[in-house]
Amino acid sequence: MLRASVDLGTNTCLLLVAEWDEVKGEVKKIVFDTTSIVRLGERVDVTKLLSEVAIERTLKTLKAYADKLRSFALDPGKAICVATSQARDAENGAEFFTRVEKETGLKFEILSGKDEAHYTFLGGILPGMQTSKTAVIDIGGGSTEFMAESGGLSLDMGSVRFTERYFKTKPGMPISDQQFWDCQEAVDQMLEKVKTWRNRLPNDTQLLAVAGTATTLAAYHLSLVRYDASLIDQVVLTRGDLHRMVEELKWRTAEERRQLPGMEQGREDVILAGTLILWRSMELLGFQNCRVSSRGLRFGVLNMA
Template sequence: MKIAAIDLGTNTFHLIIAEQNGTELEIIYKTNQPVKLGEDITKDNLIIPAAFERGINCLKQFKEELDQHHIVNLKATATSAVRSAINGQDFVTAAKAEAGIEIDIIDGDEEAQLIYEGVKLSGAITGKSLIMDIGGGSTEFILCDEENLIWKKSYNIGAARLMQGFFKSDPINEIDQQKIQQHVANELKALKVICEEYKPETLIGSAGAFETFAQMLLPELDIKTISTAEISFAAYQNLATKLISSSHQERAKMDNLIPLRVDMIVMATLLTNYVLNEFNINNIKLSTYDLKMGVLQSLRD
């Protein structure tokens, strides 16, 4: 039986189709589009008309692909951009009317749960770990080990939100960096308390920016075929310094850095640096499995 998941992220819409064979899931189709639904969303808390139209057009294309695969069992989930926008429900209504796709707007708690389920499938969790999923609108943190989800929380500190609020210089200057660090520290007080208690040893980055880090550091890595990979702490630190100190033009020329992330990768890097430094973590892993895999897992018989 074929099952499918659509993840309507703040920056990117993802479609993944899998064949369920017993207990195994075989991915048979995967695509994404940089819709930028959250473009300028922090100004009036609205999905702007151009982004609204891009989103609906993308879903129409996804529907054509779903129909070609004869998909009946589908779950489409919308996260930060849609749930926080004043016209988020209008987008859901338009998606049903124009693209024939029903969307569930999930809250941050369910989003974090699905991310955990996806990352767990990857095999990346070994020992006390902190999962971090940097989205455009929100960032989810999950404290866990191989057996248990210990704690989870979603914060409105996604890369696009941070960029719209704080990215005022290029290369980003010390003052803007300090403003971001202070904002993040104020937001993550509860995370600091739980990490001081449980002391996670590994940071697991769920897809997104961490796939970019991994591909920039390990160009030979085939992201499409792996579920998890180690990221050298020292190599990451060197890359982080390079990304933060570079201009937009310089980053645009870097290998394996897609246009959508040329600026947002700076926000993701500053956020990752804060977590690594504040919680004394020096082991980093990538999980290519994220919310989408968690959604597929929830659809299995």
């Protein structure tokens, strides 16, 4: 039986079509899996509105996704479609999703931060991992979720949100040292809210990083020419790896980052903020390393059907 999901975030929009095992309640085979950078949440942190340019950009992708679902003989209206941080923040979010349903047939549910963390945890776990000894971090464009089997939390701290707040630069210019330190201080302050959650977890808990920041860093770490999920799922990054990546990224312009191996096109301007969030999370929460998963929310929400 085929099931499909669409995960619409602040920065990306993902479509998954998979064979679903009804007995085990899990994905049996990935049929189609794709990601598009739409930046729907562009400037939402400031304006609290989805811009017309971002709306049109996203609608174009969603119309293509609806057509792809029909090519698999699937009804777009029955796909499990979820939206996250930008939809929670935008005052015109409801109006946008009404238009989406009218023009594409896709029906979206806006997840709370708690539900987003829950389904990300369910979807991110890789085969063979023990859920009781795993904690998931999902660095999105507008928020970051921390989740373990015992529960979790969501913070309004993401790669797009913090890039727009702290890393504004003129085209062709790198960020300044002061901008970097201001952003790091803000990340560290946000992470104070996570320490109680971390203290409840076993010391040997394995951190698992999902979503675009993590998979891009894994591809960069491997110098991948072409994205390969099977290789991404084997990557383990140490705190030293993340610190080195932060140092390598912060002195480069967005254009220079775009040329780095494994860099997902369209993510070069926000990758530094995402990397900083992951590195500081590992440092302040006492994780020596993190494994990377190419899976995540789009897999977890298939359980909602």
